[in-house]
Amino acid sequence: SAVISQKPSRDICQRGTSLTIQCQVDSQVTMMFWYRQQPGQSLTLIATANQGSEATYESGFVIDKFPISRPNLTFSTLTVSNMSPEDSSIYLCSVLERRSSGYTFGSGTRLTVV
């Protein structure tokens, strides 16, 4: 299965600032996804990132707050903009490999906003 490198692994940020999270995959993948996992909670899909097109956002998430880039088939970034303490969470990159329906996840970025 694909290997995902996600960075940073953790960060502590001041409110009002922005953080960009990078996701690098070791193979070309059709679709990439960004999830949020609040402490002790399940995974909530933020958006789907397709190469060469605008990301598709789920209800409750907007592009101005979570801009996403997908410049090629192996890389994507998620920016958490104008952060507040409520954005403190784990952010996870995930890919869907062409050969199966299984999703592979990165190790996550643990974000704390102070």
Add this chain to the structure above:
Amino acid sequence: GENVEQHPSTLSVQEGDSAVIKCTYSDSASNYFPWYKQELGKGPQLIIDIRSNVGEKKDQRIAVTLNKTAKHFSLHITETQPEDSAVYFCAASINSGGYQKVTFGTGTKLQVIP
């Protein structure tokens, strides 16, 4: 949309005993059901999956059963070991726009007591 419920939220078992986690789903069109294990500080990892045309699947100490009529599926871990301690997520997946869109359950924190 799809709704996935998962029980129990926490589960403690003695080493060597079996553990069972149950999930129900709402959308009868769901056709793929993966299970993920998330260890502390890591992203979820796919451990087993089952498709809607199969009633049971086993992989060493792990098995999954699916009852399409009742719309529920279960994860069974036998001969539990301390390294099985983690949070387990079930998921139900449906083909949407050419890919499998997945909805996660709320998670079960499994503790295996040595």
